[in-house]
Amino acid sequence: MNVLKASHCLLALSVLFATDLPSALAGKVLVFPVDGSHWVNMNILIGVLHSSGHEVTVVRTASSWYIKEDSPHYTAITVTLPEPINIEKPDFFITFLSKMLEIQKRGGSPLAFVEFYWQMLTSLYGMHRQASQLVVEIFENPVLMKQLYEGRYDVVLTDPGLPVGVLVAHKLGLPMVYNVRWITSGEGHFVVAPSPPSYVPAAGSLMSNRMSFGERVKNIFHYVLNMCIDQFIVRPEYDKLVAHYFGLETDFYHLLQGADIWLMRSDFIFEFPRPTMPNIIYIGGFQCKPSEPLPPDLEEFVKGSGEHGVVIMSLGTLVKALPSEITSEIAAGFAQLPQRVIWRHLGERPHNLGNNTLLVKWLPQNDLLGHPKTRAFVAHGGTNGIYESIYHGVPVVGIPLLFDQFENMLRLQVRGAAKVLDATKLDSQSFLEAVQEVLHQPSYRENMQRLSRLHKDQPTQPQDSALYWIEYVMRHKGAAHLRTESYKMPWYSYHSLDVMAFLLAVVLTVGGAVILTIRYLCLCLCRRKKSKLE
């Protein structure tokens, strides 16, 4: 008897006939997305909300390149900024990437490290300044504010990577749901759940959850560094805004932590296990879906690969192309494979491209990854692509370039599902060997398929979970009971330092009193002995 399937049916039926749930008319959702690759998954969530009958309004800037004004799934509210936000500029990431690669090439030296961070921080500071300008632009526009108030939204859905929505939600007095992995300056868990640095790797530390003593020292360094970046680079601008618009009874940190539900784009088959909170719902891989048939020409190309199969390469939404010296090494490496290669590449055509390699401006990534002929995925390590490769069980050759991509690839590498390369040291031979290793060593595919099985084995699929909890917040007008209010405590109380100080004072006072008493008694005794002797 197939017990498992039976119990799934039971589960399904119990959900299907769940009585006593309050019914609701279509809700109204106000969305503040982050542009660029983050928009890719927010847009999927919006599609889900739309097809469930909810009315979605997206606040975008006039200069946004990714977030279109017209969509069948949402109504857009467009705000015009004096200058476009950096991440909205199509060439911003290419310029930024070249700079970062150039610095990494000189890697290892403390100077390069400082320069690397300087570049990162300048860019971070710039983006957050622009985001805070957007907040001012919204708050100071009475027509827009009236429109937002009168919209009578049920919930604000936002990506707190740029926390515009956080401030607006507070202004409008609306409950808030995050679609999140990164907040202003780090991984979202760090501000909401206690995260012991002994086994929770800090963002940027490039550590796993098993650290040697030296690695733990390095991890704490990154932990403190992130706190400083947050404290001195990210927050001041927002704190000023909060003080100006909401007075001194709150601060930005409290607003940021005040979300009712955190839809965390993470899954513990990928993320290292770490403390979490009751209002964090894991929706990692919610964008994944079974593959669909390929367009005829691509299907023909893939089919023609025979028993060798195909290798896919894409570097995500932001990076259209790598510097030409890296590109030609990759092309040379690919040319020596018996596999066919489909490569999303928007830059100049490499002169040494092999006959087996098809350059495309866009590829149906999910459908290709789900194709039985696909043998490996050469990827940069953006979360969207990573989860698609996990979903379809395709092992990865990683060329991380920016931001969290290094850490994402590390997570797959630790689980034996990816081989990671350093883009700045890449040559055709090392690239070829890496791809061949992933193709021919069975453990890569086996590990990835194990992750795939575990990822799919969840009582509620991540996309359904996301929808459920957004609707939950609408139904109950928040989810305060799942959220600790601990972050409203002063930091010394949160860490019980005041209690420790008090107890220490008590111990010292009592101890002091005892010592003084004993000393006094001894003195008396000595004096009596002395007087007796005299």
Place this chain on the structure above:
Amino acid sequence: MNVLKASHCLLALSVLFATDLPSALAGKVLVFPVDGSHWVNMNILIGVLHSSGHEVTVVRTASSWYIKEDSPHYTAITVTLPEPINIEKPDFFITFLSKMLEIQKRGGSPLAFVEFYWQMLTSLYGMHRQASQLVVEIFENPVLMKQLYEGRYDVVLTDPGLPVGVLVAHKLGLPMVYNVRWITSGEGHFVVAPSPPSYVPAAGSLMSNRMSFGERVKNIFHYVLNMCIDQFIVRPEYDKLVAHYFGLETDFYHLLQGADIWLMRSDFIFEFPRPTMPNIIYIGGFQCKPSEPLPPDLEEFVKGSGEHGVVIMSLGTLVKALPSEITSEIAAGFAQLPQRVIWRHLGERPHNLGNNTLLVKWLPQNDLLGHPKTRAFVAHGGTNGIYESIYHGVPVVGIPLLFDQFENMLRLQVRGAAKVLDATKLDSQSFLEAVQEVLHQPSYRENMQRLSRLHKDQPTQPQDSALYWIEYVMRHKGAAHLRTESYKMPWYSYHSLDVMAFLLAVVLTVGGAVILTIRYLCLCLCRRKKSKLE
């Protein structure tokens, strides 16, 4: 359009047609329960496993009063102990309760506090010694051990309140699932998730999650007290066993924390929000179900209550009756109500019982709580009863007597869903007033019904969740990826104390070197000046 229902259907269908899940034949589950009231809910879980086609074996002692040898749901393995475990003796709790009530009556004084704890600790120590004897009895019985090995079980399901199953699972090398709220000496979360004492109330502290400075001092006192109890009273016996049977490469603490999945009998509509871990699954209230029609005589009695409705009273599995002086006060209080009362009472019939009160030896609690005529529930605050009252939205008058009952009632009181009385100070008037307050002040019922709505609004119902995750552990032979291995670190590494010490040493060394250099330079300068002057 009823969007919500539609999205539920979508959810249900997505679970129903969840493809790619490995199918499995019936699993074999080895259960080590805790006797008494804990058995009530473990037995429900066993029923669920049985009806899903799994084969369940329960290890019980010959003297067990609650865990029967014959059941249609499981096969029993019976172990004979030299003397029965305390909690198996039907009169143990009555004697224990009288003692505790007597001490509480003298309450307030430090002496009473010490005596209270002394009684608790003696009883705790006794139970754990008996449990460790049970482990020895199992390990030293080669026939039984052979039977257990040859049973080829897929998973050990155990209540770690008495950790017999924890040691046996390790011996058999099996994955482990807990049905848990309490572990050896405290609330289960405390050993698995970081629990800052600034907002997580320690067991026994009788605090909520919002504490004043003084309360936080008291909470830390209880926190440390619990650690000491665990360290010096509970663990030594088990540590000896672990050292003897498994050698020195592990200890009891590590085994206890090694469960793959913790099915936590808790729900955050009841429990204060606190940090949790990815392998903790919340199944609070999994025993609840819609009510069924009452037996005809009871239905007639209930119906006869007219518009006033009925009040139910029961003090749970363990406590059959209260001391007669308390009982007669309760009877006198009940007698003055216009409501009818159904009271589960096994002791002597109170002489002053009102005409409106029906004494019963057993009552269909769930069906009565779900009856539309039921207005209030007088309860001791055991978890089973509490969740049933939440499920059916019936407000509570609490008379907590022992163990976690005080804290359970506190949680309902904080949410405005219960009025709590002190059993040792109870008289007919105060009892009557409390019942009337709960009956007539609408907030009690409203708050309880709000909790009920929130409790039922979960994407997967708790019982289905429990079944799903037990099967998950069987399918994947554990769930190591959801579990941190942090507890295998030495405590000073876990708390980063070694890193702190190292960094402090670096700062002191560098600081010292700088100071010495400056001093040396100053000295040189002074000498030169001096020699110039000379």
